[in-house]
Structures are given as structure tokens and as C-alpha cells.
Amino acid sequence: MKLSCKSLYAIRALFDLAYHSGGTPAKIEDIARRECVSARFLEQIFKDLKRADIIASKRGPKGGYFLVRRPEEITLGEVIRLLEGTMEESMCRDDVEGDSPSVRVTQAALQEVAEQVRQILDGVTIEDLAQRGEQMGVQREGYKGFVYVI
Amino acid sequence: MKLSCKSLYAIRALFDLAYHSGGTPAKIEDIARRECVSARFLEQIFKDLKRADIIASKRGPKGGYFLVRRPEEITLGEVIRLLEGTMEESMCRDDVEGDSPSVRVTQAALQEVAEQVRQILDGVTIEDLAQRGEQMGVQREGYKGFVYVI
DNA sequence: CAATTCCCTACTGCTTGACTAGGGAAATAG
DNA sequence: CTATTTCCCTAGTCAAGCAGTAGGGAATTG
Numbered sequence: 221m222k223l224s225c226k227s228l229y230a231i232r233a234l235f236d237l238a239y240h241s242g243g244t245p246a247k248i249e250d251i252a253r254r255e256c257v258s259a260r261f262l263e264q265i266f267k268d269l270k271r272a273d274i275i276a277s278k279r280g281p282k283g284g285y286f287l288v289r290r291p292e293e294i295t296l297g298e299v300i301r302l303l304e305g306t307m308e309e310s311m312c313r314d315d316v317e318g319d320s321p322s323v324r325v326t327q328a329a330l331q332e333v334a335e336q337v338r339q340i341l342d343g344v345t346i347e348d349l350a351q352r353g354e355q356m357g358v359q360r361e362g363y364k365g366f367v368y369v370i
Numbered sequence: 371m372k373l374s375c376k377s378l379y380a381i382r383a384l385f386d387l388a389y390h391s392g393g394t395p396a397k398i399e400d401i402a403r404r405e406c407v408s409a410r411f412l413e414q415i416f417k418d419l420k421r422a423d424i425i426a427s428k429r430g431p432k433g434g435y436f437l438v439r440r441p442e443e444i445t446l447g448e449v450i451r452l453l454e455g456t457m458e459e460s461m462c463r464d465d466v467e468g469d470s471p472s473v474r475v476t477q478a479a480l481q482e483v484a485e486q487v488r489q490i491l492d493g494v495t496i497e498d499l500a501q502r503g504e505q506m507g508v509q510r511e512g513y514k515g516f517v518y519v520i
Numbered sequence: 521c522a523a524t525t526c527c528c529t530a531c532t533g534c535t536t537g538a539c540t541a542g543g544g545a546a547a548t549a550g
Numbered sequence: 551c552t553a554t555t556t557c558c559c560t561a562g563t564c565a566a567g568c569a570g571t572a573g574g575g576a577a578t579t580g
Contacts, residue, residue, distance in 0.1 A: 221373060221450060221487075222460045223480075225569060232476050239472070247525070256470055261570055267527075280578025281524045296483070304371060320406055321508035322389070325499055326382050328506075330373075333446070336490045337371075340483055353475045375538060397556070411539055417558075430547025431555045 227300045229257050230265050234299065235349045237275065238291040240360055245277070245284030265303070272302050291350055297341030307334040307341075377450045379407050380415050384449065385499045387425065388441040390510055395427070395434030415453070422452050441500055447491035457484040457491075 232255045237246060240254065248266065252259035266285055269275045276288045287294070301307070308331060382405045387396055390404065398416065402409035416435060419425045426438045437444075454460065461484045 221371060221454060221457060223371060224567095228476070232472055235472050235476060245525095249525090254470060255472060258570065260572080263527075264570090277526060278578080279524085279526045279576075281580075283525050283578070285526085296479075300371060307371060320404060321506070322382055322385050322405060322503065325503045325506060325508060326378070326385060329446075329494060329499055329502060333490055333494060337487055340486050340490075344479060344483060349475055349479055352479060353472065356471070356475060356478075359471065374536095395556095399556090408539065410541080413558075414539090427557060428547080429545080429555085429557045431549065433547070433556050435557085 223300070224304055226265055227303045229255065229262065230269060230299050230303060231296060231346075231349070232257070233262060233265065234269070234274070234287070234291075234294060234346050235353065237285065237287050238346050238350045239353050241284075241286065243286075245282070245286045247284045251285075268302055269299075272298070274299070274302075290347070292345050292347035294346045295342045296344045297338055300341060307338045373450070374454055376415055376453045379405065379412065380419060380449050380453060381446060381496075381499070382407070383412060383415065384419070384424070384437070384441075384444060384496045385503065387435065387437050388496050388500050389503055389508070391434075391436065393436075395432070395436045397434045401435075418452055419449075422448070424449070424452075440497070442495045442497035444496045445492045446494045447488055450491060457488045460484070461487075 233251055236251050236255055240246065248262055249259050251257075252262050255262075266275060266277070270277060270285075273288055274294055275285050277283065277285045383401055386401050386405055390396065398412055399409050401407075402412050405412075416425060416427070420427060420435075423438055424444055425435050427433065427435050451457070458481060461480050
């Protein structure tokens with residue numbers, strides 16, 4: 221039942237993107253600094269998030285990463301699933317040799333549990349985290365409060 | 371989010387004890403055979419279950435293991451917690467260096483999730499598994515249907 | 521062109537999970 | 551009392567996977 225560092229960092233990074241970047245791409249190094257994570261390691265995680273069309277990137281100066289979807293459309297469940305497989309794979313290893321009756325019984329029960337956990341995890345979004353940040357009075361970095369249009 | 375083999379085997383073994391042994395102690399080797407698990411490995415798991423007063427043992431011929439509590443008083447949550455720590459320890463690693471604001475936000479959110487998962491896991495008992503076994507028509511081994519009193 | 525920033529592949533070290541192994545201690549049958 | 555049965559305790563091993571590092575390449579911009 222352990223959550224990997226990758227998933228945790230991914231969630232933190234997505235919260236960071238939603239919270240701190242005001243529409244403009246954020247450099248991986250800035251995120252890494254704010255989130256106390258190795259930039260090199262974050263890169264790997266972002267590669268996965270990109271493949272899943274959660275974030276996108278822009279190269280060169282003034283480049284960086286940004287969310288592709290709205291924060292309320294990204295769930296913790298999706299992120300975790302992405303980085304460590306489905307709940308069912310995790311909890312219900314069916315790699316058992318002889319599938320004895322009692323294996324089938326416990327499998328069935330754990331599948332239901334896995335499904336319930338899935339629902340919980342899919343019920344929390346990045347937007348929820350952002351709101352929580354607001355309530356907790358977390359300072360936004362680089363956020364202007366309003367946008368200058370020239 | 372992975373469940374360890376130990377937890378899984380423990381659950382299977384407890385189901386086995388509840389289902390197959392008709393009050394008399396069950397040898398570890400019999401359980402291991404029915405559940406397709408190494409007897410030696412099961413021993414280790416049983417040591418933990420014993421320390422938690424879920425099962426007890428009797429040595430010598432006709433000895434074996436038996437449940438100390440009623441099946442409906444043993445939850446999957448307790449067993450898993452026993453063998454791999456609490457949900458919160460698993461999901462909310464607070465071993466983070468500088469506790470940045472966003473760390474606190476995600477921590478708080480994950481703690482709530484962990485609590486919900488705990489409730490789910492504590493809602494399923496060994497008795498539930500036994501009932502499931504009955505519904506699925508799993509054959510009871512060594513169960514007499516009624517008890518001979520001489 | 522030079523600087524910036526992302527991108528891809530590979531490597532490494534360390535922890536942990538999943539067992540295996542050896543011998544010891546209690547209970548019971550005969 | 552002794553042999554057998556069964557649990558009990560400690561330690562060791564082997565492989566997989568996690569967490570992180572490293573090196574160089576490709577696109578973009580000024």
C-alpha cells in the first residue's frame with residue numbers, strides 16, 4: 221500500500237503548475253526548486269505526464285511546461301495509475317500458480333476494495349489541491365493577481 | 371499502492387483458518403498446501419499474526435494454529451496495517467526536507483484519502499470472506515457439518 | 521550563432537520484498 | 551522417558567524495483 225515518490229512528486233508538481241504559473245510555461249528548474257525535488261528526476265516524471273496529455277512543453281528560452289487540461293479535470297487517481305499501474309494490478313496480483321478456491325474468494329473481495337479506492341482517488345482533483353492551498357494561505361509565486369494586456 | 375505478498379498470504383491464511391478448520395488447530399503445512407504458499411514463509415507471517423493476538427498456537431502432535439477472535443472481529447485493515455504499517459505512513463511520507471507550503475497542501479489532502487482508504491479496509495472482515503466462500507460454493511476441507519460430542 | 525530549455529537513453533547504488541535454511545523448544549503418544 | 555510431531559527463533563540470500571545521476575542531443579529564440 222505504498223505510494224511511490226514519483227507519484228507524490230508528480231502530484232506536487234501539478235499542484236505547483238496549477239498554482240504558481242499564471243498561464244505562462246514554467247521552467248522545470250523553478251518547479252524543482254519550489255518543490256525541493258531533483259530537476260533531473262522531475263524531467264523523467266514530466267515525460268510520463270506529457271505522454272498522458274496532462275501537461276505539454278515548449279522548448280528554448282521562455283519555454284517550459286504547462287497544463288493541457290484544466291486542474292479540475294486531473295485526478296490523483298489518474299496520475300497515480302499512470303505512474304504505478306491500476307489499483308487492481310497492485311492489489312490483486314493474479315500471478316498465483318494453482319488458483320485455489322480461496323484465492324478466488326480473496327481476489328474477488330480485493331477487487332471490490334480496489335474499485336472503491338479507485339473511486340476515492342478519482343474523486344480528488346488538482347483543483348481541490350489548489351483550493352486547499354488558497355485556504356491555507358499559501359503564497360503564489362509569480363502570480364500577478366491580474367494579467368497585464370498590452 | 372502495492373499490497374505485499376505477506377498481507378495477501380495472511381488474509382488467505384486467515385480465511386483458511388476460519389473456513390476449513392472446524393474448531394481444531396490446523397497445521398501450518400496443511401494451510402500452506404491448501405493455499406499454495408511456502409510453509410516456512412507462512413510461519414513468519416503467523417508469528418506476526420500471533421503477536422497481534424489474532425491467532426494462537428499449540429505445539430506438539432495434534433497442535434497447530436487457530437483463531438483467537440471471531441472472524442467478524444478481524445478486518446483486512448488490521449491485518450494489512452500489522453504487516454506493512456498504517457495507511458498514513460504509507461501514503462504521506464513526511465520525510466521531506468524543507469516542508470514547503472505545497473508539501474503541506476498535498477500532505478493534508480493525502481491524509482484525508484488515507485483515512486478513507488483505512489475505513490474501507492476496516493469495513494471488510496474475515497467473516498465477509500467466509501460468506502463469500504460459501505456463496506461461491508467453495509468446498510470445506512475437514513469440516514464435518516456438525517460436531518460429534520461423545 | 522549562442523544561449524536556453526526541453527528531450528532521450530543509459531547507468532548505478534541501495535533498499536526491500538520474498539523467500540530459504542538451520543537448528544531449537546515444547547507437547548504428546550506410547 | 552523417549553521419539554515424534556509441531557511450532558519457534560535467527561539469520562542469510564537473491565532478485566527486483568525505487569530513487570536518483572549522468573551525458574549528450576534537439577528545438578527554439580534573440
